[in-house]
Amino acid sequence: MTDNRTLRWFLFAYLALVFVFIFAPIFFSVVFSFNSDRFPTIPLGNFTLKWYQTVWNDPDVWEAARTSLTVSLSTATIATALGFATAYTDYRYSFRLKPIYLGLVLLPPTIPLIIMALAMLAWFAKLGISGQVMSIIIAHSVLTAPFAMAIIRLRLSQMDPSLEAAAWNLGANEWSAMRRVIVPFCRPAIISSFCLTAAVSFDEFAISWFVSGLNKTIPVIILEIVTGNIDPQVNAIGSFVFLVSMTLVIIAQVVLMTRRKKEN
Amino acid sequence: MVAPLVEFRSVVKRFDDFVAVEDVNFTIDAGEFVAIMGPSGCGKTTTLRMLAGLEAPSEGNILMDGRVMNDVPAHERDTPLVWQSLALFPFLTARENVEFGLQMRGVGAAECRRRALEWLDRMEISEFAERDIASLSGGQKQRVALARSLVIEPRILLLDEPLSALDANLVIRMQSVLTRLQRELGITFVYVTHSQSEAFAMADRVVIMSRGHISQIGSPKDIYRAPANRFVAEFVGRNNIIAGAVTKTAAKTVTIEGSLGSFTVQTGQHDAPRKGDVARFVVAADLAQISVKKPKSANVIPCSLISEEFIGSIVTLFLEAEDGSELKVQLQERELSKVDLKSATTTYLSWADEHGHYIGVD
């Protein structure tokens, strides 16, 4: 049995190491954002807020933050609405072309972003709507709708199958049952889906970079700074982006968890 | 002539290739308590759902008050259903659940509230009105579900195995709540169940279904005393089913000879069988008698006692006949003490002529 115990500890140590690898870049990015050295290493330089000040005083960053916010909130709204409608269709109806239907919805995340970026760029140019904030929103909605669909579909599968029929039985037509029963039941998943799709959109850079034109988002600014040279401003912006994304993710998680606890 | 409240006319329901309900005909009168009973998959729930408009019949018509209901959508019918899962809305409080049906009928907020609270009070759960559904016990949820259906003052209430999730004590309590409600309100209850005790305890009439067909319709007593066929006789239980070849037919009687002996029974309303057909009759366990001395009756089967089972003051004796088939006798405990079974090696099961009930040829 001692063998087994050694193996166990070895595995735990290994797991810890893997987590260190995964979180090291996030951790160092935050640390470096407060570090005075232009090229940080150990030992660390002095504590400073100058990178944050630089970013704070940069009107481009503010403009990009506004664009990013618009894009991610609009994307989250569209993707969640599309995802909800699709999840409900999958939940309620069966039809002959359903595998194709679901494929159409769920496929986008399997296409490399760079290909999507090129395809969107060319297609929007063809339709004459390239280089607008709207182009980013459309592209991001295509990309994130599958996530919304998955989250809401999961919630629907937890629903008592007679709940909707019970509403009809009590005199609700399909629309009222949707508004009064299905939507309230899915509310936690809808909120989660909204936060998560917003977070994904807020971080996406490849498509934004290709289709944004002059309307840069925060990740596009990061990409441009990184391409230029080493500039710890990136860490400051990155930490800010991380904070926003994490807040959204944690809200999403908490909403889902508390609801589940309450129902059990 | 007043039209019955509900009428099923040659109703068929198919799901793809599967026939769930086949050629069902029956009527339900206003104020009746009807139980639809059968094993799972017999079509009883489908029948109920068609009545609620949640499934459309593939063929035939369902009428209410003489009006064909086939194309009336579920939400335009006043046929509230108490679901097996209860299907209470988990994101609403008890009161809001009860208000739902009223709101859908355009009743004003204050009136909704008043009537919901009235019903919660009537169901003795008014103190839980503002509670979340998840925090209620099984029995309390049951009462919310009933209130939610009854608050819209329907003429008919549909119940789909509503007590199946409750424990035994609570089932008995809820049975009396349901029968009392039905009597007080004077409305029709259609109660789907697989439990014979629930159906027999509450219903005025029982519809027994098997594989999409109706096997028998009748009062609990009819069904118990006079099962129409082998399926009902077996499903009801507490019956000794005796099979054999027909050796003699006469006016209204038939003689059946099998491994347990030769017996003559009345054919009743059944068609007369032909000689050589395999026919069956039943002797209800509580109508059979047991003795240690061979009785004079012509209907005697010698057998040996295998075991006894006591439920309250009722004893069921399990017997084995010489050919190995199992027979049952049910009697009061104090009657049992008159028979000294312990010392006897052979006992005799017998029955009066009129208690042999012919159930026909397969």
Next chain:
Amino acid sequence: MRTFSIFKQTFRLPIVLWQSLFFIGPLCFTVAMSFFIVRNYRMQEDFVMKNWAKMLGRDYFWDSYFLTWGLAGIGTIVTMTVAFPAAYTLAFKVSETVRRWAIFMLIIPFFTSYLVRIFSWYVILAESGVINAGLSYLGLGPFVMLNTKFGTVVGYMTLTLPLVIILQTFALSNVDRSLVEAAFNLGCRPFRTIYRVILPMARTGLIIAAVFCFILSFGDFVSPYYLGGSKPPTLPILIVDTVKSGQQWPRAAVVAVVMMVTLFVVAFAGIMAAYRRRVG
């Protein structure tokens, strides 16, 4: 009762229209675009094989192609190998609560900026970066890690490792634990049990994890660019360079189509392998 229902279509149609217009549309247009022609810096719709001939006829394209294959392949093998003991631990050696928390932690990186994380690696791996500075106290180094295949693979892993661990953990969790114990009871040694019992049973999930890992690595342009030095460029970098440095979209489209076909074949082969009936 096959009637048209406004309600039904309200929920079914939007995504069909949306995805046709903004997902299928762009992808089909990309395929078509690979046959267009560029004259005087303007793209014109046409149907010529010129772009295909030009791209496929050049050595540097094929260098890029095989380099991308090689990097993504190595990345997939390394990631799958590194992830396995971690997933094994999460699936078999920890409690339900720990597993749920670990998976939540593994989801977090998806929502953090991949770019920032790669930039962070850039600083950490640099010749005078954190790692080399640390090693110098031990009298080692400095090691060159940037602009190497090592750097690229570290970058790929930043992207793929959390996902692969999650997928592997799910795959291994589906393995019937009583069978694993039965194997131990029959005297099967741990590594043999993994090889003979666990791997075959978790095969479908593991192959899916590998396919996802390969697709993500194959399509990533950030790691090979910033950590791998992009010399020679991988296919995604080729697309970026071709688009950003001129109006040669049709040539970029050729690269994109080649990538899509490659990934389609890989995914198809993977799915066939994952769902193939076990023989013998």
